[in-house]
Amino acid sequence: MKQENPSTKFNASFERCINDPFFLDQFYEVFLSSSEEVSLLFKDTDMGTQKAMLMTSLVYMSRANNDEPDLLSTIAEKHNKNNLNIKPYFYSLWLDSLLTTAKAIDPVFDTKTEKLWRETLQPGIDFMVSKYDLV
Numbered sequence: 001m002k003q004e005n006p007s008t009k010f011n012a013s014f015e016r017c018i019n020d021p022f023f024l025d026q027f028y029e030v031f032l033s034s035s036e037e038v039s040l041l042f043k044d045t046d047m048g049t050q051k052a053m054l055m056t057s058l059v060y061m062s063r064a065n066n067d068e069p070d071l072l073s074t075i076a077e078k079h080n081k082n083n084l085n086i087k088p089y090f091y092s093l094w095l096d097s098l099l100t101t102a103k104a105i106d107p108v109f110d111t112k113t114e115k116l117w118r119e120t121l122q123p124g125i126d127f128m129v130s131k132y133d134l135v
């Protein structure tokens with residue numbers, strides 16, 4: 001039987017999600033309700049703009065393990081201690097919220113797919129966190 005390439009399997013799931021018009025709405029619904037602190041951080045945010053920016057940066061995130069993590073540099077700086085001050089523990093809520101949403105949207109999402117999402121996005125998260133308290 002043909003063995004599917006892991007990155008092909010991730011990309012297929014990622015595309016099913018980002019092509020679904022409800023994916024980002026659902027993600028922010030799950031993420032904002034995951035913690036009061038998170039919902040407060042976004043209380044004055046224009047979520048239309050935010051969704052558009054997340055769409056682009058998710059693509060950067062999905063490439064952070066094989067392309068240049070440089071794509072994420074500006075975003076990481078914006079989130080660091082001196083700017084938005086996004087504390088490192090928020091990133092696990094972010095990733096869990098994204099996976100809960102992907103599981104709800106992608107009809108063929110299984111434990112293997114979940115593992116691939118985590119493995120693919122973790123380097124981008126590690127990069128963001130590594131820039132948290134660099135001055």
Ligand code: HEM
Nearest residue numbers: 038041042044045053054057075078086090091094125128
């Ligand atoms: C790796 C994960 C993340 C990515 C890729 C990401 C991406 C982005 C991007 C592209 C922006 C817009 C930056 C700009 O205005 O130039 C943004 C803004 C923001 N992000 Fe993140 N983010 C991530 C995680 C988080 C987490 C965990 C939090 C914590 C709650 C967070 C809170 C915010 C806030 C509060 C803003 C500003 C919203 C505003 O303009 O009102 N982000 N993020």
